[in-house]
Every structure is written in structure tokens, then in C-alpha cells.
Amino acid sequence: MKILYKNILIRDAKENDATILTKWWNDGKIMAHAGFPEGINTTVQKVxxxxxEEIKNHxxxxxxxxxxxxxxEMCFFPCHDAVEIGIKICEINMQNQGLGHTILTLFIHELFQKGVPKIVLSTDLNNLRAQHVYEKIGFQKYDIQYNYWKDPQGEMHSAIFYELLPQNFIHQRK
Incomplete structure (x- = not known):
């Protein structure tokens, strides 16, 4: 996939991106919202x-x-009758500038153009910033699972689940 809009490029990850992904995934400040306040302690080789493996598994x-x-980074993969997505703006100084909304809008537009019938995602129930962005784009909550998973520190996390149909997509670009 390749999406170019103004100064934004969304592209397929390559093997040499493993270094930056490892840096981001090991940074607790970046990963805290996902329940990993100490990062995930991975290596470039593992990434x-x-x-x-992700390519093999679609x-x-x-x-x-x-x-x-x-x-x-972003990801997407088939999930039942939909495509599940994830997004993370990893450079802290680039967060809270409206880029997430624009990037997500570009990405979703591309997926719907490719014929995806529905997009689903989930986030931590405490991640209010992400929920605001998702709802602004048209995602609708369909479930909340309390104590859904346990992080490496043994704390339970709740998750909120969203879905987006093409007719509910609000796609103004900034």
C-alpha cells in the first residue's frame, strides 16, 4: 500500500523499518496507552x-x-466480515497536532475504495484521545469488555470496540 497526501506518506513496512519499530515498541512512553508502560522488550531480529510472519498471515x-x-505505524488484517486496523503516532512531538485524524482518514478512505465492507478496531477504555478521534471519523461503539486483558505488570485493562461502515465515514481532510 502507498498513500501520499501533502507531506504524509503511508507505505508498507520493509525489513529495514525493524530498527525504528523496535525503538518505538521498546519505549514505555509510546506503548503505555496500549498497556505496556515499560515497552515490549523486543529486538530488531524479532521484529x-x-x-x-505478518506477511504470511495476511x-x-x-x-x-x-x-x-x-x-x-499502522496495521490492518482480515477479521471475519471486516478488516481490523490499528494506528499509533509514535513520535511524541507529532501527537496532538491533528495528524492522526488526517492519516486515519486517508487510510480508511483507501480501504473503503478497495471494497472493504466494514472496519473494526479496539482501544483501551482509558484512551479517551483515541476514542475522540475514532468517533469524529464516524466509528460507532459496539462493545465494551471490562477486565479484557492483563498487562505484563499484572494490571487488568478494559477495551472498547468500534466499527465503521462506509455510509458512516466522515472524511474531511485537514
Whole structure:
């Protein structure tokens, strides 16, 4: 996949992206919202292997660039009658600038153009910033699971689940 809009590029992750992905995934500040306040303690080799396995399993990892610099990552994969997605703006100084909304809108537009019938995602119930962005784009809550999973520190996390149909997609670009 390749999406280019103004200074934003969304592209397929390559093997040499394993270094930046490892840096981001090991950073507790970046991963805290996902329940990993100490990062996930991985290696470049493990991430390279994961990227290869994802391709075999029809999961697509994408890199988000802004002004030619990697700032985050996305993924998508088939899930029953839908496509499940994930997004993370990993460079802290690029968060809260409206880029997430724009990037997500570009990505969703592309998926619907390819004929995806429904997009689903989930986030931590405490991640209010993400929920605001998802709802602004048209995602609708369909479930909340309390104490859904346990993080490495033994804390339970609740999750909120969203879905988006093409007719509910609000896609103004900034």
C-alpha cells in the first residue's frame, strides 16, 4: 500500500523499518496507552521475523512518514466480515497536532475504495484521545469488555470496540 497526501506518506513496512519499530515498541512512553508502560522488550531480529510472519498471515504493517521522517505505524488484517486496523503516532512531538485524524482518514478512505465492507478496531477504555478521534471519523461503539486483558505488570485493562461502515465515514481532510 502507498498513500501520499501533502507531506504524509503511508507505505508498507520493509525489513529495514525493524530498527525504528523496535525503538518505538521498546519505549514505555509510546506503548503505555496500549498497556505496556515499560515497552515490549523486543529486538530488531524479532521484529524482522515478526514482519515476515505478518506477511504470511495476511497482516499488513505500514509506516507513517511526515516530511520524509517516520512518525508512526499502522496495521490492518482480515477479521471475519471486516478488516481490523490499528494506528499509533509514535513520535511524541507529532501527537496532538491533528495528524492522526488526517492519516486515519486517508487510510480508511483507501480501504473503503478497495471494497472493504466494514472496519473494526479496539482501544483501551482509558484512551479517551483515541476514542475522540475514532468517533469524529464516524466509528460507532459496539462493545465494551471490562477486565479484557492483563498487562505484563499484572494490571487488568478494559477495551472498547468500534466499527465503521462506509455510509458512516466522515472524511474531511485537514
Amino acid at each position: 524482522k521475523h515478526q514482519l515476515q 497482516k499488513h504493517r505500514l509506516i507513517i512518514e511526515y516530511k520524509d521522517c517516520p512518525i508512526g
